Amino acid sequence: MGKLRVLELYSGIGGMHYALKGSCIPAEVVAAVDVNTTANVVYKHNFPSTHLWPKTIEGVTLNDFNKLAFDMILMSPPCQPFTRIGLQGDVSDPRTKSFLYILNILPRLDKLPKFILLENVKGFETSSARNSLVETLEECGYRYQEFLLSPTCLGIPNSRLRYFLIAKLQPGLFSFETTNQILEVFLNSDSVDSNASKVSDCTHKELPACINGMKTSKPDDGAEPSSRTLENEAVIFKLETAEDLERKQNQDSDVSVRMLQDFLEVDLQNLSQYLLPPKTLLRYAILMDIVQPTCRRSVCFTKGYGHYVEGTGSVLQSSLDVQLETAFKSLHTLSDEDKLNQLLMLKLRYFTPREIANLHGLPPEFCFPEKTTLKQRYRLLGNSLNACVVARLIKLMVE
Numbered sequence: 180m181g182k183l184r185v186l187e188l189y190s191g192i193g194g195m196h197y198a199l200k201g202s203c204i205p206a207e208v209v210a211a212v213d214v215n216t217t218a219n220v221v222y223k224h225n226f227p228s229t230h231l232w233p234k235t236i237e238g239v240t241l242n243d244f245n246k247l248a249f250d251m252i253l254m255s256p257p258c259q260p261f262t263r264i265g266l267q268g269d270v271s272d273p274r275t276k277s278f279l280y281i282l283n284i285l286p287r288l289d290k291l292p293k294f295i296l297l298e299n300v301k302g303f304e305t306s307s308a309r310n311s312l313v314e315t316l317e318e319c320g321y322r323y324q325e326f327l328l329s330p331t332c333l334g335i336p337n338s339r340l341r342y343f344l345i346a347k348l349q350p351g352l353f354s355f356e357t358t359n360q361i362l363e364v365f366l367n368s369d370s371v372d373s374n375a376s377k378v379s380d381c382t383h384k385e386l387p388a389c390i391n392g393m394k395t396s397k398p399d400d401g402a403e404p405s406s407r408t409l410e411n412e413a414v415i416f417k418l419e420t421a422e423d424l425e426r427k428q429n430q431d432s433d434v435s436v437r438m439l440q441d442f443l444e445v446d447l448q449n450l451s452q453y454l455l456p457p458k459t460l461l462r463y464a465i466l467m468d469i470v471q472p473t474c475r476r477s478v479c480f481t482k483g484y485g486h487y488v489e490g491t492g493s494v495l496q497s498s499l500d501v502q503l504e505t506a507f508k509s510l511h512t513l514s515d516e517d518k519l520n521q522l523l524m525l526k527l528r529y530f531t532p533r534e535i536a537n538l539h540g541l542p543p544e545f546c547f548p549e550k551t552t553l554k555q556r557y558r559l560l561g562n563s564l565n566a567c568v569v570a571r572l573i574k575l576m577v578e
């Protein structure tokens with residue numbers, strides 16, 4: 180097979196590009212399109228020779244698309260119109276306009292791409308946008324398969340449940356039986372399993388995230404602890420019930436998932452930059468998802484991480500001299516000053532952008548330009564994707 184020509188839409192910081200590299204499929208990104216200036220600076224920094232179009236997708240004409248003669252589309256359209264906690268504007272949200280434009284362009288292309296992969300949030304599967312996508316694919320003669328997957332199914336200790344669709348132009352066949360059901364595990368077909376080590380061999384050597392074989396348990400749903408009600412549930416400590424604690428203990432004892440410590444920076448420079456400030460500790464400590472380096476879980480890192488505290492991602496207890504339970508149990512009886520002293524002993528800190536990049540399966544060579552601020556880094560990473568999960572899907576789609 181010659182090199183596949185790949186079009187990367189909504190390219191952001193290039194998560195799809197890294198996934199493509201990780202898949203080891205002979206391919207090149209012939210164009211990447213994104214309208215976000217900050218993301219584009221990061222993309223260009225990491226992929227200086229890729230043709231990046233800093234414009235809206237609606238601004239790319241049918242003629243421009245035809246000239247690219249691409250074989251594959253990789254895309255992660257804006258997810259805000261489909262998030263469970265958002266307004267769910269779906270196709271009437273202006274942010275879906277570019278996606279509908281792509282659906283309109285697709286049947287009119289001189290040559291249909293052989294492969295299409297789409298990533299979005301959980302919630303997309305019940306949207307009208309998804310229905311339009313599937314209708315268009317069927318009209319154009321594609322077979323497709325939908326998934327809901329989290330990186331935990333690859334042994335990566337991070338919940339990031341996402342919707343994926345892979346499509347292949349007929350007469351091309353997938354190496355597995357497609358089903359109308361949304362698959363919540365990677366398929367255990369021989370072809371996928373036997374290739375698991377191959378993906379990891381060529382995927383970012385020092386990166387621990389992609390080394391694992393596949394796990395076939397159902398993914399957790401990545402729900403944030405603060406998003407549910409606590410009525411009728413006895414709180415043990417830190418607003419957590421026995422059920423919460425049991426779930427977390429189960430996750431932490433699941434040895435098919437790696438420990439967070441494998442993803443942490445070893446000699447962290449500027450630790451103080453990442454420590455949670457006193458005001459935040461006093462106001463929000465009780466709501467935060469706190470993990471230790473030996474934990475095998477973390478909640479989804481969103482674009483507000485490091486800025487908003489509640490439900491945006493886990494924080495790390497970097498001093499293990501004090502037990503979390505001990506620090507929290509008597510907290511409500513203390514004065515603010517004593518409360519703070521007790522919390523400070525835990526040395527709670529944010530994960531660094533590099534550590535989140537590690538959890539996302541971005542390779543060691545991925546980096547931010549110096550000028551990208553910390554807030555921008557968290558924001559861009561929160562919008563990105565897990566490159567290991569997508570690498571697996573690309574392989575499954577093409578083989």
Ligand SMILES: C[S@@+](CC[C@H](N)C(=O)[O-])C[C@H]1O[C@@H](n2cnc3c(N)ncnc32)[C@H](O)[C@@H]1O
Pocket residue numbers: 189190191192193194195212213214215218234235236237255256257258277559562563564
């Ligand atoms: C969910 S993020 C995708 C992130 C990307 N996969 C990554 O790894 O960083 C959606 C991206 O679409 C871009 N975007 C949104 N609307 C767009 C449009 N109409 N044209 C081009 N890019 C758009 C945003 O700037 C954002 O970077």
